[in-house]
Amino acid sequence: MSRSDSLGVFEQVVLTALLTLRDNAYGVTIREKAEQLAHPKRVSIGAVYVTLDRLEEKGLVSSRLSDPTPERGGRAKRCYRLEPSGRRALLDAAVTAKRIWDSAADVWGKNWAKNGAK
Amino acid sequence: MAHPPEIAEDAVGWLLPPACREEVLGDLCERYVNGAQYAVNALTVAPRVILSQIRRNTDAWVFLLTACGIYCSFVAGSVDLPSYNDPYALTRFAIPTIVALLVLLLRNGYADSEARRLRAITLDIAIAMGAASGTQLLLLAARRPDLMLHQWCPSEGTAIGWLFIILLRAIFPPEMRLPAPMQRPD
Numbered sequence: 001m002s003r004s005d006s007l008g009v010f011e012q013v014v015l016t017a018l019l020t021l022r023d024n025a026y027g028v029t030i031r032e033k034a035e036q037l038a039h040p041k042r043v044s045i046g047a048v049y050v051t052l053d054r055l056e057e058k059g060l061v062s063s064r065l066s067d068p069t070p071e072r073g074g075r076a077k078r079c080y081r082l083e084p085s086g087r088r089a090l091l092d093a094a095v096t097a098k099r100i101w102d103s104a105a106d107v108w109g110k111n112w113a114k115n116g117a118k
Numbered sequence: 119m120a121h122p123p124e125i126a127e128d129a130v131g132w133l134l135p136p137a138c139r140e141e142v143l144g145d146l147c148e149r150y151v152n153g154a155q156y157a158v159n160a161l162t163v164a165p166r167v168i169l170s171q172i173r174r175n176t177d178a179w180v181f182l183l184t185a186c187g188i189y190c191s192f193v194a195g196s197v198d199l200p201s202y203n204d205p206y207a208l209t210r211f212a213i214p215t216i217v218a219l220l221v222l223l224l225r226n227g228y229a230d231s232e233a234r235r236l237r238a239i240t241l242d243i244a245i246a247m248g249a250a251s252g253t254q255l256l257l258l259a260a261r262r263p264d265l266m267l268h269q270w271c272p273s274e275g276t277a278i279g280w281l282f283i284i285l286l287r288a289i290f291p292p293e294m295r296l297p298a299p300m301q302r303p304d
Contacts, residue, residue: 027142068144071147071148073144
């Protein structure tokens with residue numbers, strides 16, 4: 001992956017949210033899931049839109065407008081989907097994160113994350 | 119289920135770029151709790167989505183060429199060449215250039231059609247160059263006449279700049295990259 005295609009941390013968070021939400025991934029649900037993943041950081045919906053826009057431009061996700069619903073004042077949702085290149089990019093990022101985790105665990109012990117959080 | 123007041127939605131809808139208005143208004147409506155929360159959400163979301171659309175619709179190289187072109191147009195439209203002894207020589211030409219570029223950027227942010235026609239682009243450029251001239255006549259005349267361009271320079275610079283940008287946009291047509299086809303289910 002070239003440098004321009006490498007994923008930032010928040011991009012990884014948003015892609016992971018898309019991966020877990022599957023067919024129900026749109027602005028509101030993606031923000032909620034991203035906030036769970038980024039805990040204790042707050043996630044604004046504006047940051048989610050900007051990131052989704054960038055990821056779509058990179059070709060890692062795609063979107064379409066869905067049916068309008070009454071709880072949204074009769075407005076449509078923009079539903080997002082992970083593209084195969086997005087899955088690959090997320091997998092690469094996850095493999096790197098796992099290597100970092102394992103290396104840290106070798107030095108700091110297996111409970112390092114729990115102890116560090118205290 | 120509570121919904122935001124219609125007037126608030128209309129105001130926010132007016133602020134948002136058309137390319138993402140539908141889904142952003144829907145998301146804001148779904149998250150609606152009360153008026154204050156809606157206003158805060160809308161005011162924090164709007165600048166980000168506008169900037170995002172500007173980034174999407176603006177080609178950095180064409181923008182740089184446009185900036186140089188507008189600046190040179192005002193220099194070319196000037197009767198007197200900038201003097202080295204004049205401390206405001208460069209600033210004088212930079213002010214209308216910056217105004218025109220800001221207007222062009224905003225027009226890029228609010229562009230709503232995938233196939234932008236030459237007429238729309240021509241209008242964008244006319245508005246941008248008009249704003250540049252207008253700034254000269256209104257703002258600077260009232261506050262800083264020393265920063266105003268001389269005599270016919272604003273109108274000549276505007277005309278040259280307008281022609282230059284139209285030529286530039288004809289060579290490099292704007293590549294509109296909207297979020298996705300605005301397709302709706304049948």
